[in-house]
Amino acid sequence: DAGITQSPRHKVTETGTPVTLRCHQTENHRYMYWYRQDPGHGLRLIHYSYGVKDTDKGEVSDGYSVSRSKTEDFLLTLESATSSQTSVYFCAISEKDQGATNTGELFFGEGSRLTVL
Amino acid sequence: GEDVEQSLFLSVREGDSSVINCTYTDSSSTYLYWYKQEPGAGLQLLTYIFSNMDMKQDQRLTVLLNKKDKHLSLRIADTQTGDSAIYFCAESPSGGSYIPTFGRGTSLIVHP
Numbered sequence: 001d002a003g004i005t006q007s008p009r010h011k012v013t014e015t016g017t018p019v020t021l022r023c024h025q026t027e028n029h030r031y032m033y034w035y036r037q038d039p040g041h042g043l044r045l046i047h048y049s050y051g052v053k054d055t056d057k058g059e060v061s062d063g064y065s066v067s068r069s070k071t072e073d074f075l076l077t078l079e080s081a082t083s084s085q086t087s088v089y090f091c092a093i094s095e096k097d098q099g100a101t102n103t104g105e106l107f108f109g110e111g112s113r114l115t116v117l
Numbered sequence: 118g119e120d121v122e123q124s125l126f127l128s129v130r131e132g133d134s135s136v137i138n139c140t141y142t143d144s145s146s147t148y149l150y151w152y153k154q155e156p157g158a159g160l161q162l163l164t165y166i167f168s169n170m171d172m173k174q175d176q177r178l179t180v181l182l183n184k185k186d187k188h189l190s191l192r193i194a195d196t197q198t199g200d201s202a203i204y205f206c207a208e209s210p211s212g213g214s215y216i217p218t219f220g221r222g223t224s225l226i227v228h229p
Contacts, residue, residue, distance in 0.1 A: 048216060
Protein backbone atom coordinates (compact mmCIF):
# COMPACT_ATOMS: atom_id res chain seq x y z
CA ASP A 1 0.00 0.00 0.00
CA ALA A 2 1.11 3.52 -0.76
CA GLY A 3 2.33 5.35 2.34
CA ILE A 4 -0.27 8.06 2.74
CA THR A 5 -1.61 9.20 6.06
CA GLN A 6 -4.24 11.82 6.69
CA SER A 7 -4.79 13.61 9.96
CA PRO A 8 -7.03 14.08 11.72
CA ARG A 9 -9.27 11.24 10.58
CA HIS A 10 -12.30 12.78 12.25
CA LYS A 11 -12.98 16.32 13.35
CA VAL A 12 -16.00 18.23 14.60
CA THR A 13 -15.73 21.99 14.67
CA GLU A 14 -17.89 25.06 14.80
CA THR A 15 -18.74 27.51 12.06
CA GLY A 16 -16.15 30.23 11.71
CA THR A 17 -13.21 28.33 13.16
CA PRO A 18 -10.08 27.56 11.16
CA VAL A 19 -9.31 23.95 10.29
CA THR A 20 -6.18 22.37 8.83
CA LEU A 21 -6.06 18.86 7.41
CA ARG A 22 -2.71 17.24 6.81
CA CYS A 23 -1.66 14.73 4.20
CA HIS A 24 1.69 13.02 4.63
CA GLN A 25 3.31 10.69 2.09
CA THR A 26 6.40 8.54 2.25
CA GLU A 27 6.46 7.70 -1.48
CA ASN A 28 8.27 10.78 -2.76
CA HIS A 29 5.52 11.25 -5.36
CA ARG A 30 5.57 14.61 -7.00
CA TYR A 31 1.83 15.17 -7.36
CA MET A 32 -0.61 15.55 -4.50
CA TYR A 33 -4.33 16.28 -4.57
CA TRP A 34 -7.13 17.19 -2.19
CA TYR A 35 -10.64 15.99 -3.03
CA ARG A 36 -13.93 16.21 -1.21
CA GLN A 37 -16.57 13.54 -1.47
CA ASP A 38 -20.24 14.29 -1.02
CA PRO A 39 -23.32 12.18 -1.76
CA GLY A 40 -24.51 12.72 -5.32
CA HIS A 41 -21.39 14.66 -6.28
CA GLY A 42 -18.73 11.97 -6.27
CA LEU A 43 -15.20 13.25 -5.96
CA ARG A 44 -14.50 16.92 -6.56
CA LEU A 45 -11.01 18.33 -6.80
CA ILE A 46 -10.26 21.18 -4.40
CA HIS A 47 -6.58 21.92 -4.99
CA TYR A 48 -3.57 20.07 -6.25
CA SER A 49 0.20 20.38 -6.15
CA TYR A 50 2.77 19.53 -8.78
CA GLY A 51 5.80 20.18 -6.63
CA VAL A 52 7.08 21.99 -3.57
CA LYS A 53 5.46 25.43 -3.43
CA ASP A 54 3.65 24.71 -6.72
CA THR A 55 -0.09 24.48 -6.30
CA ASP A 56 -3.18 25.21 -8.33
CA LYS A 57 -6.94 25.36 -7.92
CA GLY A 58 -9.40 22.63 -8.67
CA GLU A 59 -13.10 22.91 -9.43
CA VAL A 60 -14.25 23.69 -5.84
CA SER A 61 -11.43 25.79 -4.39
CA ASP A 62 -13.45 28.64 -2.87
CA GLY A 63 -13.02 28.75 0.91
CA TYR A 64 -9.93 26.54 0.85
CA SER A 65 -6.20 27.17 0.71
CA VAL A 66 -3.27 24.78 0.52
CA SER A 67 0.43 24.74 1.18
CA ARG A 68 3.24 22.43 0.28
CA SER A 69 6.54 23.40 1.87
CA LYS A 70 8.11 19.98 1.43
CA THR A 71 7.53 17.00 -0.82
CA GLU A 72 5.94 14.80 1.80
CA ASP A 73 3.32 17.16 3.24
CA PHE A 74 0.29 18.81 1.65
CA LEU A 75 -1.90 20.88 3.96
CA LEU A 76 -5.50 21.88 3.32
CA THR A 77 -6.79 24.86 5.31
CA LEU A 78 -10.31 26.11 5.81
CA GLU A 79 -9.75 29.65 7.04
CA SER A 80 -13.28 30.00 8.42
CA ALA A 81 -15.24 26.75 8.27
CA THR A 82 -18.85 26.75 7.09
CA SER A 83 -21.51 24.06 7.30
CA SER A 84 -21.27 23.55 3.53
CA GLN A 85 -17.73 22.30 4.08
CA THR A 86 -18.97 19.34 6.08
CA SER A 87 -17.63 16.48 3.99
CA VAL A 88 -15.15 13.65 3.70
CA TYR A 89 -11.81 14.88 2.44
CA PHE A 90 -9.41 12.64 0.57
CA CYS A 91 -5.77 13.19 -0.20
CA ALA A 92 -4.24 11.43 -3.20
CA ILE A 93 -0.79 11.18 -4.72
CA SER A 94 0.56 10.23 -8.13
CA GLU A 95 3.44 10.50 -10.50
CA LYS A 96 2.95 12.57 -13.67
CA ASP A 97 4.31 10.76 -16.62
CA GLN A 98 2.55 7.71 -18.00
CA GLY A 99 5.62 5.77 -18.97
CA ALA A 100 5.99 2.08 -19.50
CA THR A 101 5.76 1.36 -15.81
CA ASN A 102 3.49 4.14 -14.67
CA THR A 103 -0.19 4.02 -15.46
CA GLY A 104 -1.08 7.36 -13.90
CA GLU A 105 -2.76 5.63 -10.98
CA LEU A 106 -3.78 7.74 -8.01
CA PHE A 107 -3.17 6.42 -4.51
CA PHE A 108 -5.66 7.62 -1.92
CA GLY A 109 -5.52 8.16 1.79
CA GLU A 110 -8.20 6.82 4.13
CA GLY A 111 -10.07 10.11 4.31
CA SER A 112 -10.76 12.79 6.92
CA ARG A 113 -14.36 13.25 8.00
CA LEU A 114 -15.07 16.88 8.89
CA THR A 115 -18.29 18.05 10.50
CA VAL A 116 -18.93 21.77 10.82
CA LEU A 117 -21.71 22.61 13.25
CA GLY B 118 -21.89 18.76 -18.01
CA GLU B 119 -19.78 15.92 -16.64
CA ASP B 120 -16.87 14.57 -18.63
CA VAL B 121 -17.33 11.07 -17.20
CA GLU B 122 -20.84 9.76 -16.59
CA GLN B 123 -22.06 6.65 -14.85
CA SER B 124 -25.29 5.54 -13.27
CA LEU B 125 -25.50 6.03 -9.51
CA PHE B 126 -26.88 2.68 -8.35
CA LEU B 127 -26.88 -0.99 -9.29
CA SER B 128 -28.48 -3.81 -7.35
CA VAL B 129 -27.78 -7.49 -8.09
CA ARG B 130 -28.23 -10.87 -6.46
CA GLU B 131 -25.27 -12.78 -5.14
CA GLY B 132 -23.90 -15.10 -7.81
CA ASP B 133 -25.19 -13.01 -10.72
CA SER B 134 -23.00 -10.91 -12.98
CA SER B 135 -22.79 -7.16 -12.47
CA VAL B 136 -22.18 -4.72 -15.29
CA ILE B 137 -21.28 -1.13 -14.51
CA ASN B 138 -21.25 1.28 -17.43
CA CYS B 139 -19.43 4.54 -18.02
CA THR B 140 -19.20 7.07 -20.82
CA TYR B 141 -16.36 9.54 -21.23
CA THR B 142 -15.58 12.41 -23.53
CA ASP B 143 -11.81 12.69 -23.96
CA SER B 144 -10.85 10.53 -26.94
CA SER B 145 -7.16 11.18 -26.29
CA SER B 146 -7.11 9.54 -22.86
CA THR B 147 -4.32 7.01 -22.62
CA TYR B 148 -5.74 4.95 -19.79
CA LEU B 149 -9.20 4.35 -18.41
CA TYR B 150 -9.60 3.19 -14.85
CA TRP B 151 -11.97 1.53 -12.47
CA TYR B 152 -11.52 2.39 -8.81
CA LYS B 153 -13.29 0.68 -5.93
CA GLN B 154 -14.25 2.34 -2.66
CA GLU B 155 -15.29 0.14 0.23
CA PRO B 156 -17.28 1.67 3.10
CA GLY B 157 -15.21 4.01 5.25
CA ALA B 158 -12.12 3.74 3.06
CA GLY B 159 -10.36 5.60 0.30
CA LEU B 160 -10.43 4.64 -3.35
CA GLN B 161 -8.19 1.88 -4.65
CA LEU B 162 -7.42 1.08 -8.25
CA LEU B 163 -9.32 -2.05 -9.23
CA THR B 164 -8.21 -2.35 -12.82
CA TYR B 165 -7.34 -0.24 -15.83
CA ILE B 166 -7.25 -0.59 -19.59
CA PHE B 167 -4.89 0.96 -22.07
CA SER B 168 -6.65 2.91 -24.80
CA ASN B 169 -5.40 0.66 -27.62
CA MET B 170 -7.13 -2.38 -26.09
CA ASP B 171 -10.72 -3.51 -26.50
CA MET B 172 -10.91 -5.89 -23.59
CA LYS B 173 -9.03 -6.82 -20.48
CA GLN B 174 -9.78 -9.76 -18.23
CA ASP B 175 -8.51 -10.23 -14.70
CA GLN B 176 -10.03 -13.16 -12.81
CA ARG B 177 -13.70 -12.23 -12.22
CA LEU B 178 -13.31 -8.80 -13.79
CA THR B 179 -13.78 -7.99 -17.47
CA VAL B 180 -13.28 -4.49 -18.81
CA LEU B 181 -14.66 -3.63 -22.24
CA LEU B 182 -13.69 -0.48 -24.08
CA ASN B 183 -15.56 0.89 -27.10
CA LYS B 184 -13.51 3.82 -28.26
CA LYS B 185 -15.87 4.73 -31.06
CA ASP B 186 -18.73 5.25 -28.62
CA LYS B 187 -16.45 6.34 -25.75
CA HIS B 188 -18.02 3.66 -23.60
CA LEU B 189 -16.33 1.68 -20.84
CA SER B 190 -17.84 -1.16 -18.85
CA LEU B 191 -16.83 -3.29 -15.90
CA ARG B 192 -18.29 -6.77 -15.58
CA ILE B 193 -17.96 -8.64 -12.32
CA ALA B 194 -18.72 -12.34 -12.67
CA ASP B 195 -20.22 -14.34 -9.80
CA THR B 196 -20.79 -11.20 -7.73
CA GLN B 197 -20.27 -11.64 -4.01
CA THR B 198 -21.50 -9.62 -1.05
CA GLY B 199 -17.91 -8.46 -0.58
CA ASP B 200 -18.14 -6.73 -3.95
CA SER B 201 -20.63 -4.25 -2.48
CA ALA B 202 -18.88 -0.90 -2.84
CA ILE B 203 -18.82 2.28 -4.88
CA TYR B 204 -17.12 1.92 -8.27
CA PHE B 205 -15.64 4.96 -9.95
CA CYS B 206 -14.81 5.23 -13.61
CA ALA B 207 -11.97 7.63 -14.47
CA GLU B 208 -10.10 8.74 -17.54
CA SER B 209 -6.44 9.60 -17.58
CA PRO B 210 -5.06 13.06 -18.02
CA SER B 211 -4.29 14.19 -21.53
CA GLY B 212 -3.00 17.26 -23.29
CA GLY B 213 -0.38 17.95 -20.66
CA SER B 214 -2.78 17.79 -17.71
CA TYR B 215 -2.13 15.42 -14.85
CA ILE B 216 -5.59 15.62 -13.35
CA PRO B 217 -7.69 12.51 -13.94
CA THR B 218 -11.43 12.97 -14.38
CA PHE B 219 -13.69 10.84 -12.20
CA GLY B 220 -17.31 9.89 -12.62
CA ARG B 221 -19.71 10.29 -9.70
CA GLY B 222 -19.46 6.62 -8.77
CA THR B 223 -21.87 3.69 -8.99
CA SER B 224 -23.03 2.13 -5.72
CA LEU B 225 -23.18 -1.64 -6.19
CA ILE B 226 -25.46 -3.40 -3.74
CA VAL B 227 -25.28 -7.18 -3.66
CA HIS B 228 -28.24 -9.01 -2.12
CA PRO B 229 -27.80 -12.48 -0.61
